[in-house]
Amino acid sequence: MIVEIGHYALVLALALSVIQTVLPFWGARARDASLMGIGPVAAVGVFICVAIAFGALTWAYVTSDFTVRNVVENSHSLKPLLFRITGLWGNHEGSMLLWVLVVALFGALLAVARNMAPGVLRADALAVQGLISVAFLTFIISVSNPFARLVAPPAEGQDLNPILQDIGLAIHPPLLYIGYVGFSLVFAFAAAALIGGRIDAIWARAVRPWCLIAWAFLTLGIAMGSYWAYYELGWGGFWFWDPVENASFMPWLSGTALLHSILVMEKRDALKVWTILLAILTFSLSLLGAFLVRSGVLTSVHAFATDPGRGLFILAILVFFIGGGFALFAWRAPLLKTGGLFAPVSREGALVVNNLLLATxxxxxxxGTLYPLALxxxxxxxxxxxxxxxxxxxxxxxxxxxxxxxxGQALAWKRGDLAGAVSRLLFVMGLSIVACLAIVFMQHGGPVLAVIGLWLGIFVFVGGVNEILSRSWKRGASLSVVLRRAAGLPRSAWGAAVAHAGVGVCVIGLAAQAWSIETLASVRPGQPLAVGPYEVVLTDSFSRQVANYREDVARFHVLQGGAIIRTVDASKRFFxxxxxxxxEAGISTIGLGxxxxxxxxxxxHGLGVRLYWKPWVLLIWIGAVIAAIGGALSFSDRRLRVGAPTRGRRKQPAAKDATAMATVAAQ
Amino acid sequence: MTRKKRRLLLIGSAVAVLGVALGLVLFAMRDTIVFFYGPTELAQKNIQPGARLRIGGLVKEGSVERLASQQVRFAITDSTSDVRVSYAGLLPDLFREGQGVVAEGVLQPDRTFLADKVLAKHDERYMPREVADALKKQGVWQGEETAGAARP
Known part of the structure; x- marks a missing residue:
């Protein structure tokens, strides 16, 4: 019964999303406020319906309802509760349902968010978002129904791919989807601006928060996916330039560019057409990712089912939105009033170079991702x-x-002073060079590229810290004054500085991997193996039965100077x-390594093992988390809300500069 | 600076960056791309030793030899031709005789293959696509059922 309710709710959601598409769009053309007013109601309705459907499928998974085909194929009654729930999106149908849930969520958020955008723009954006729901709901209902029943239900399910039976599956896909799909709303805004033929700083202000949310979640999603691959796949690597990884990385790169170009638009009323193009491009890349991953074009752990009908359907959706987006762009963009040009040496000039490099x-x-497919x-x-x-x-x-x-951070808007910026950065450069050389010296040298990378990471990190310090510290000021001034800086300034510092931290971690050590050997109990500054010795091995698998565990001690400092278990699981x-790799964290x-x-010859010592490896993911926190800080800036009451009297000069910085940041 | 000059500077820098990137891509395309062959193709195409390749097929039944210090030797077959592969390292979990596998490495002068990477399937239900295609070409493809549960 509950399963039927879920199926019914999905159909209802489709009907409502048609309403969400048609009525506000019509209302916006007819300037009819009551028709436009239906948009938000429908959007919330769509979300509630999809949430009910999602809840119903979750119920089927939790209760191991093996009359539902999707549950049979991906669950098992002995599977722990958490993995029964997460197994929902560990397969094709369920993951598409999660995708639609997030599309509907963003529609509903736009519907309930107050003061975010002017009326017509909001109505059109809701309509476009509704159209995206229509496309994916039609896909789910027609060819990818998660609620399909089996005539002869088996007594037991086939279980989930064991690689996916991990806490990572609970975290990585939802984060990634909020990021991916978050850009759908940015796309909706771009399309709405093109339809309305109006684009200005208000548009930029309305879009930027959504862009920040999507970007922060995408950052976390990618980082989490990378860490998951690192500990689960057992190859010791964290990024393989696999097409599936690239599929998530491309929207991140163009989304990062978008985040920065929106800032130029907001501050200087320039780069408008380019920003719109980037918004369309970013969501197109998200869709391309969904297509590459879900259609079976690529083989990977993410390609759940290779059903050509489904691949074709997703391709049709892809062509419709990307083609439609670019056609709209080609038709309407020439009508947009372009903004002014500006000095090459300025904050906005630096942001243009940022965009150029990110886009390239x-x-x-x-x-690299598509050439093999094309060839x-x-x-x-x-x-x-x-x-x-x-x-x-x-x-x-x-x-x-x-x-x-x-x-870029050190340059002012409008007319920057390059010599001044360089002189302000001399201290940062000096400090980062000294720090880098000290580290390299302690490591007895290293590859040139890694040393450069290390320096760049430290330079970016110190540059981020300096951005806050230089604006709050004055010679002779007491600590409390400095702290007060720092706390008084706009959130978006903090956001930019924190996000940039996070990027620096991540790059330091990446560069440090050049000093990692790998050893391959066969070991017998009690026979120590050196790996970097430590020794690892096999002490014990045993088997145990856990929930739905059997596990052969090998226990190792990590020794430093003869003393045991850690115990680490590595295992093989049989499902x-x-x-x-x-x-399951055994991982022991010692400091940041x-x-x-x-x-x-x-x-x-003994037990085969591959040992790694990975210095500072945690910095890679810590940096990504810091960067995402920077995005969240920037998001929380009150000035992003159009029409939000301003606290106190306006602080003119400081305030202006602040939001500006946020852009350069968010990497 | 006049408007015109600024615009020229903008376009100029865009062209410069794109040009550099294009150069990098073309340069990298020449050296870093790895071709994939099945054992039969490898035999027919007369590929020079020393080239970096990926080869894929099934692990030949009874061919896996484990030597000291994690050295492994096995043969990749498409039932028409075989390639001898040697590899030092840990094999993936789903590496088994009779299963699909992809090895990346360098072809040796004696026509054996020295692999530095061995990839198997992520999931017992699916075959690496290149392997499936290579096997189809040789007419030994048996469909999706290879191992594990059949899908309802």
Missing amino acids: ACATVFI EGLTGDKISVGPPFYDATFVPLAMALLLLIPF PARNTSTT QVYVALGDAGE
């Missing part, structure tokens, strides 16, 4: 484009961008329901 970097990732389609040759390609193309562009961040085994133990097969 995104294009290199795009080529195979054209010539039948199968190739793979791996890390060396990206090292040679993406990395130099990224380095140029990193170098630019502190300078009888799927006749599959997985390897980790000792990583992956198990191989036991043979006559």
Whole structure:
């Protein structure tokens, strides 16, 4: 019964989303406030209906209702409760339902958010968002129904892919989807601006918060996915330049560019057409990601079912929205009043270079991801484009961008003073060089590229910290005054500085991996193996039965100077329901670094192990989290809310500069 | 600075960045791309040793030899031709005889393959697509059922 309610709610949601699309759009043309007023109501209705459907499917999973085909294929009654719930989106149908839930969520948020956008713009944006719901709901109901029943239900389910039976599945997809789909609302706003033929700083102010939310969640989603791959796949790597990873990275790159160009639009009324284009592009890349991942074009753990009908349907949705978006752009963009030009040496000039580099970097990732597919389609040759390609193309562009961040932050709007900015950064540069050299000296040298990367990371980090310090610290000021001044800086200024510092931290972590150590060996109990500054020794091995799998555990001690400092368990798990085994790496965090133990097969020579010492590896993800926090800080800035009452009297000069910075930041 | 000059500067810098990126991409395309072949293709195409390749097929039954210090030797087959592969490292969880596998590495002068990366499927239900295609070409593809549960 509950399952039928869920199915029915989904159909109802489709009907409501048609209303959400048609009536506000019509109302906006007819300037009819009551028709436009239906939009928000319908949007909230769509969200409630999809939430009911989602709840119903969750119920079927929790109670292991094996009359539902989706549950049979992806669940097992012995599976722990958490994985029964998360298994919902660990498959094709369920993940598309989660996708629609987030689309509807953003529609509803726009509907209830007050003062975010002027009437007609909001009505049109809601209509476009509704159209996105219509497309994906039609897809779900027609070819990807998660509520389909089985005529002859089996007694037991087939269980979920064991790799996915992990806490990561509870965190990574929802975060990533909020990020991906969040850009749908930005796309809706861009389309609405094109339909209305009006675009100005108010548009930028209305869109920026949504862009910030989407960006922060996408950052977290990607970082979480990377950490999950790192500990679950057991290869010790955290980024493989796999097409599926790239699919999430491309919208991130263009979304980051968008975040910065919106700022120029808000502050200087320039880069309008480019910003609209980026908004369309970012969501197009999100859709492309969904298509690549879900259609079976690529093989990966993310490609759940390779059903050509579904792939074609998603392709149709992709073509409709991307084609429609660009057609609208081609038709309406020339009508938009373009903004003024500006001095090359200025904050906005730096932001243009930022956009140029980010867009180009995104294009290199795009080529690397799609070229193999295109080549195979054209010539039948199968190739793979791996890390060396990206090292040679993406990395130099990224380095140029990193170098630019502190300078961009130090330049003023309108007319910047390059010499002044450089002189203000001399201390930052000096400090970062000294710090970098000290680290390299302690590590007895290292590869040149890694040293440069390390310096860039420190430079960006110190630059971010300096941004707050230089604006709150004056010679002779007491600590309390400095703190008060720092606290008084606008949130968006903090957001920018924090996000940039986060990027720096992440880059430091990435560069530090050049000093990681890898050892491959067969070990017997009691026989110590050196890995970096530590020794690892196998002490014990045993088997145990846990919930729905059997586990062979190897216990290791990590020694430093002969003393045991950590105990770490690595294991192999066998899942009888799927006749599959997985390897669980043993990871022991020591400071910011980790000792990583992956198990191989036991043979006559002992137990095969691969050991890593990864110095400062945690910084990679900590940096991403810091960057996302920066995005959240910027989001919480009151001045982003159009019409929000201003606290106290306006502080003219300081305030202006503040939001500005936020842009350069959010990387 | 006049409007015209500013615009020129903007366009100029855009062209410069794009040009550099294009150069990098073309340069990288020449050196960093790895071709994929099935064992039969590898035999037919007369590929020079030393090239970095990916080869894929099924792990030949009874071919897996585990040597000291994590050295492994096995053969990849598409039932028409075989390639001998040697590899030092941990094999993926789903590496089994008779299962699909992709190895990345360098072809040796003696026509054996020295792999530095071995990839198996993420899930027992699916075959790496390149492998499935390579097997289809040789007519030994048996559909989706390879191992584990059949789908209802």
